[in-house]
Amino acid sequence: MRKMFPAEELARDSRFVRCEPNQSISDPRRQGAGRTQGRLDADSYSSAERARGVMHGILVGEIQALEGAGRTCWDFEVGDGPDQAPYELKLDMARQAWDEARHCEISVKLAGHMGSEIGEFAESTFLYEAACHPDPVLRLAGANRALEGLAIDVSNTMREFGVQGGDPVLTYCEDWMLADEVTHVKMGSNWLRRLTDGDPERRKKALEFQRVVDKLFSFNGLRGEEADSPVQLARRFRELAGFSTSEIDDIADMSAEARAEMVVGTPDPS
Ligand SMILES: [Fe+2]
Ligand SMILES: [Fe+2]
Structure with missing residues (x-):
């Protein structure tokens, strides 16, 4: 079995629609190029359509998170070296894969409960790609802290959506x-601290x-702390997962900057 499995060869059946590999992740078409030609921006999406798009993104994200955690169990020899992973880390990743x-x-x-289905929106494999870094510490920083951190924000947003819509199925599933x-984020925070203890350069890179x-x-900028941000930054849950206040502030600032750039860069439709 080969190591560092390429994203293009991930197993998917004919229902899945893959984004073009050369499309930038910031290109809105990457988010909505499946059978629904929607754009993931607040103005052109109805709230129900946006929620279905977010739900579909969660679904493909879960598949890739499973694939990424599984790869980390396999791709590294057991050890403490820069290209190795301690056995306990692999156990954590096996638990995460489950x-x-x-x-x-x-x-x-x-997704079916919300009226969507596999392939309604396109799948970008960026999450999996971030989970394939050759250094296990960078892999955990990218996948378990950045992307699983996003999973916290998205799950919490969907849970709130379920509460507001009086939908106990959505609410409890997202809560669990x-x-x-x-x-998962806490695992990333713990391993980042543990594996880079005494190695500030590796920690900085991660x-x-x-x-x-x-x-x-x-x-x-669609994730943020504005009242109309489609995905809300979940400060409380991020704190529970080991993020410091300054780290959360940094993510909030990045999102606000991205939102401002998006507004400035939007052409006048008239
Ligand atoms: Fe998950
Ligand atoms: Fe996860």
């Missing part, structure tokens, strides 16, 4: 998955990589 497999089953049922996502992934996933 959680993500459960999330896949829940999410595909929830949110609890798991907090654990945090820089995390920031790059966070920035790429700021979704043109």
Whole structure:
């Protein structure tokens, strides 16, 4: 079995629609190029359509989180070197893979519950790509802190959506998955601290990589703390997962900047 499995070869059946590999992650078409030609921006999406798009993004994200955690169990020899992973880290990733497999089953049922189906929106494999870094510390910083951190924000937003819509199925499913996502981020925070203890250079590189992934996933500022941000930054749950206040402030600032750039860069339709 080969190591560092390429994203283009991930197993998907004919229902899945893949984004063009050369499309930038910031290109809105990457978010909505499936059978629904919608754009993931607040103005052109109805709230129900946006919620279905977010739900579909969660579903493919869960599949890739499962694939990424599974790869980390396999891709590294056991050890403490820069290209090795301690056995306990692999155990954490195996536990996460089991959680993500459960999330896949829940999410595909929830997508159906919300009137969506596999392939309504396109799948970008960026999450999986971030989970394939050759240094396990950078892999955990990108996948378990940046992307699982985003999973916290998205799960909490969907849970709130369920509460507001009086939908107990959505509310409780997201609440259970949110609890798991907090654990996954906490694993990333713990391993980042442990593996870079006494190695400030490696820690700096890991945090820089995390920031790059966070920035790429700021979704043109759609995640944020404004009242109309489609995905709300979940400060309380991020604190529980080991993020410092300054780290959360940094993510909020990045999102606000991305939003401002998006507004400035939007052409006048008249
Ligand atoms: Fe998950
Ligand atoms: Fe997760």
